[in-house]
Amino acid sequence: MAINGTSLEPRPRLPQRIYGWFDARLGITGVLKYPMPKSVNWSHTLGGLTFLLFGMQVVTGILLALYYRPSPGTAYESVRYVTNVTSYGWLIRGLHAWGATAMLIVLFAHMVRVFIYGAYKRPREMNWITGALLLFAALGFGFTGYLLPWDQIAYWATTVGTELTDAVPYIGHWLLVVMRGGEATTGETLARFYTAHTLILPLLAVLLLGVHFLVERKLGMTESPLEPDEDAGSHDKDDVSGREPFFPNHVLREGIGFCFVLGVLFLLVAFMPPHLEAKADPTTTPQHIKPEWYFLPSYQLLKLFPSTTSLKSVPVLGDFFGTGKTISVLLIGLAALGFLFLPFLDRKPGRQIYLRRGWLTTGAVAVIAVIGLGIWGHHSK
Amino acid sequence: MKERHATRKPGIGIISAWLLGVAGLVAVGIAIGRPGLASPKPNQCVTCHQNDEDPDVSKSSKEWLTSIHARNGVECQDCHGGDPMNPDGEASMDTAKGYIGAPAKADIPKLCAKCHSDVVRMRPFRLPTSQFQQYQQSVHGKKLAQGDQNVATCVDCHGAHATLSKNDPNSAVYISNVPKTCGKCHADKTRMAQYKIPTTQLADYTKSVHGLALLQKGDRAAPNCASCHSAHGATPPGRTEVADVCGSCHPEQEKYLKQGPHWQAIADSGGPKCIDCHGNHGISPPTDAMLVDSGEHGCGNCHSEGDKGETVGKQIHNMLTVAKLEMDAAAAQTSLAEAEGMDVADIQADVPAINTTLLEARVILHGLSVNDISGKIQPAREQIAKSLRSAKAMQAASLDRRKTLGLAGVAVLLLAGALFWRWSLIRITWRAGQSGEVPG
Numbered sequence: 001m002a003i004n005g006t007s008l009e010p011r012p013r014l015p016q017r018i019y020g021w022f023d024a025r026l027g028i029t030g031v032l033k034y035p036m037p038k039s040v041n042w043s044h045t046l047g048g049l050t051f052l053l054f055g056m057q058v059v060t061g062i063l064l065a066l067y068y069r070p071s072p073g074t075a076y077e078s079v080r081y082v083t084n085v086t087s088y089g090w091l092i093r094g095l096h097a098w099g100a101t102a103m104l105i106v107l108f109a110h111m112v113r114v115f116i117y118g119a120y121k122r123p124r125e126m127n128w129i130t131g132a133l134l135l136f137a138a139l140g141f142g143f144t145g146y147l148l149p150w151d152q153i154a155y156w157a158t159t160v161g162t163e164l165t166d167a168v169p170y171i172g173h174w175l176l177v178v179m180r181g182g183e184a185t186t187g188e189t190l191a192r193f194y195t196a197h198t199l200i201l202p203l204l205a206v207l208l209l210g211v212h213f214l215v216e217r218k219l220g221m222t223e224s225p226l227e228p229d230e231d232a233g234s235h236d237k238d239d240v241s242g243r244e245p246f247f248p249n250h251v252l253r254e255g256i257g258f259c260f261v262l263g264v265l266f267l268l269v270a271f272m273p274p275h276l277e278a279k280a281d282p283t284t285t286p287q288h289i290k291p292e293w294y295f296l297p298s299y300q301l302l303k304l305f306p307s308t309t310s311l312k313s314v315p316v317l318g319d320f321f322g323t324g325k326t327i328s329v330l331l332i333g334l335a336a337l338g339f340l341f342l343p344f345l346d347r348k349p350g351r352q353i354y355l356r357r358g359w360l361t362t363g364a365v366a367v368i369a370v371i372g373l374g375i376w377g378h379h380s381k
Numbered sequence: 382m383k384e385r386h387a388t389r390k391p392g393i394g395i396i397s398a399w400l401l402g403v404a405g406l407v408a409v410g411i412a413i414g415r416p417g418l419a420s421p422k423p424n425q426c427v428t429c430h431q432n433d434e435d436p437d438v439s440k441s442s443k444e445w446l447t448s449i450h451a452r453n454g455v456e457c458q459d460c461h462g463g464d465p466m467n468p469d470g471e472a473s474m475d476t477a478k479g480y481i482g483a484p485a486k487a488d489i490p491k492l493c494a495k496c497h498s499d500v501v502r503m504r505p506f507r508l509p510t511s512q513f514q515q516y517q518q519s520v521h522g523k524k525l526a527q528g529d530q531n532v533a534t535c536v537d538c539h540g541a542h543a544t545l546s547k548n549d550p551n552s553a554v555y556i557s558n559v560p561k562t563c564g565k566c567h568a569d570k571t572r573m574a575q576y577k578i579p580t581t582q583l584a585d586y587t588k589s590v591h592g593l594a595l596l597q598k599g600d601r602a603a604p605n606c607a608s609c610h611s612a613h614g615a616t617p618p619g620r621t622e623v624a625d626v627c628g629s630c631h632p633e634q635e636k637y638l639k640q641g642p643h644w645q646a647i648a649d650s651g652g653p654k655c656i657d658c659h660g661n662h663g664i665s666p667p668t669d670a671m672l673v674d675s676g677e678h679g680c681g682n683c684h685s686e687g688d689k690g691e692t693v694g695k696q697i698h699n700m701l702t703v704a705k706l707e708m709d710a711a712a713a714q715t716s717l718a719e720a721e722g723m724d725v726a727d728i729q730a731d732v733p734a735i736n737t738t739l740l741e742a743r744v745i746l747h748g749l750s751v752n753d754i755s756g757k758i759q760p761a762r763e764q765i766a767k768s769l770r771s772a773k774a775m776q777a778a779s780l781d782r783r784k785t786l787g788l789a790g791v792a793v794l795l796l797a798g799a800l801f802w803r804w805s806l807i808r809i810t811w812r813a814g815q816s817g818e819v820p821g
Contacts, residue, residue, distance in 0.1 A: 046454065065626060080724055080726065084724050085722055091782075091786065093773050148425075174519060205580060241815075242815060244808070245811075248804075248807055249807060249808060249811060250803070252800055252803065252804040252807065253804065255800050256797050256800045256801050257797075259794070259796050259797035259800060260797045261792050261795065263790045263791070263792075263793035263794035263796075264790070264794075265790075266786050266787070266789050266790030266793060267786070267790040267791075269784075269786055270782060270783045270786035270787045270790060271757070271783060272722065273722030273782075274722070275722060275725075276724060280724075334737060
């Protein structure tokens with residue numbers, strides 16, 4: 001109601017006015033009221049949780065970077081300094097180390113959920129590919145970050161890990177030299193890994209996350225593959241009936257999930273703090289060198305086709321493969337490519353479970369094989 | 382520009398050629414001047430004997446070809462006489478030309494000494510020339526002089542024809558091959574029976590702390606038979622008997638032994654010497670328990686209960702035992718702190734210094750001065766106590782972290798539970814709103 005063009009409604013309070021100012025420009029209400037799919041459940045929190053854990057890694061990583069000195073003479077000492085001298089440095093380092101593990105577990109689970117939901121199918125191919133690239137980036141974070149403490153296990157695991165690239169046909173040795181900054185693992189390698197860990201990979205991750213979120217907002221979330229045919233697929237973002245709003249319903253779900261993971265992380269840091277071995281010594285090779293748990297499947301696969309198996313005598317292919325190690329590296333490469341381009345391998349439109357028995361079985365076998373190889377690698381000598 | 386090029390190039394060429402020529406001449410000069418590198422002479426002995434019907438003779442010829450003597454121009458005639466240039470076998474082995482055949486055993490040391498005692502001849506090889514003189518003073522040399530044909534001469538250790546440098550790992554006198562070479566005779570019961578000396582030395586040495594270091598760990602600083610018994614003579618230079626040689630490698634122990642009451646006892650009654658406590662060939666790693674042991678190598682072997690020696694032994698043993706127990710306790714606490722994820726590198730960095738101090742105390746022990754040992758052990762004990770305190774402080778810090786962070790973890794989990802409760806209420810309200818009902 002207005003008299004002489006003047007509104008009689010009470011003027012909104014200052015916070016509301018500020019919110020209104022931003023809402024008019026950013027469309028915050030639209031985001032908060034964004035309708036979730038009918039079948040929204042706890043598994044839908046995995047993507048957001050990965051993002052929150054990535055944020056935690058960024059924050060703890062920045063705090064660690066304030067003290068870290070990336071050179072062979074100072075890296076180990078600076079990590080010890082952070083852990084033993086700075087206030088709550090042990091907590092920050094513990095959260096960063098365990099947070100990496102948590103982020104990868106949640107990320108794996110998110111990818112499995114997306115696979116089961118068939119959410120990689122047209123038109124969401126871009127979302128799957130950016131997600132798969134983010135998984136590779138996360139593994140890259142793990143691989144490059146592992147060297148930074150510059151202790152014995154870090155040094156030798158990196159030496160063995162980078163050695164694998166040498167088995168890539170034709171360009172392997174060049175790749176090895178590029179990664180290490182020379183023939184051996186040295187201070188050059190540390191500088192390169194630090195740059196990759198703190199500059200290249202974060203930039204890449206932010207770019208990929210941007211595309212990932214944009215596509216997700218544009219296309220909406222995928223309904224459950226258990227829903228009836230007509231409902232499975234993209235949900236209508238304008239139809240809000242029977243759909244929970246993003247805020248507060250789903251935000252609370254995410255919050256609960258993050259609090260749960262954070263609580264578990266606190267307990268892990270308290271009772272199983274990350275270990276720091278003796279300082280890296282290039283002249284003393286430890287007896288057993290094993291990578292972090294997320295590289296154990298590839299580690300075990302490499303042991304199945306050892307470099308001692310020479311394939312030089314095999315006609316034609318012998319020159320290409322060289323040793324068994326090349327077979328392992330190519331198998332890992334093929335699996336990664338197949339994973340990345342899954343939307344182009346499985347091009348049938350249906351998302352329902354009963355329509356995708358073959359692919360779901362293949363996926364289940366792949367997951368079991370990866371877990372099995374990981375357990376085998378953990379227990380192998 | 383062209384002119385400058387034209388004048389510079391030949392100049393460089395001439396200088397380079399001149400330098401190369403000079404270098405070549407120097408190399409040829411060095412090669413000619415160096416004994417043993419002269420152009421090989423035709424050696425008729427080897428030409429015939431390496432295919433000799435007698436396998437021993439052909440083997441000897443072939444062995445000589447691989448020897449250090451062959452490489453340095455010492456040929457058959459230098460030991461056997463004769464004329465190696467003569468292709469006629471009979472003529473070349475004519476006694477008129479000095480042919481002696483296989484030298485008699487008693488003549489071998491002298492024969493070898495013909496070259497090896499010649500200072501001028503040995504100087505280019507930087508070899509000593511006192512071996513023959515030392516050998517003559519040794520038991521082997523004396524027995525040989527008495528006509529004993531059973532004792533070792535040069536060739537029994539160094540080989541007659543396959544003589545190699547002592548630095549060659551294939552040589553019988555290479556540092557780690559010496560025990561086996563000596564054992565060839567000294568572990569032979571039949572051979573040693575007439576001398577009435579034991580034959581267990583090699584077996585004892587192999588199991589000893591010295592033998593394990595040399596033969597198992599490959600520690601070339603560890604002594605072999607020759608280190609104590611001398612390679613050629615009776616005793617190492619400057620020592621009057623074998624039992625005195627331990628101080629050559631263990632001078633600190635000897636220094637403190639000389640300051641203590643045992644040294645006077647040695648002067649008075651000839652004992653106890655190193656070997657009385659530690660043994661000779663089968664030396665075991667020394668233990669603190671020897672101080673209170675009444676066995677063959679323990680203090681109790683000589684000292685009776687209640688006498689001064691036994692009392693001092695017990696006092697020293699107590700001091701070392703207490704330090705060891707404290708060290709073990711500190712190590713255990715450090716391990717616990719490490720298992721809890723604490724950084725114990727600083728504590729571990731002190732361990733070598735503590736061990737060195739305790740090792741020094743065990744060296745001083747040879748002087749049997751309780752005060753001196755106590756003065757040495759006390760700083761080590763203080764350092765151990767500091768390590769123990771640090772380890773316990775780390776465990777306490779770890780416990781604090783666990784308590785604080787454990788509580789924080791539980792609090793965050795409780796927050797998750799509270800949020801879950803709140804989320805349930807919101808969903809109930811939302812569902813009611815969806816169906817038009819009023820939530821109850």
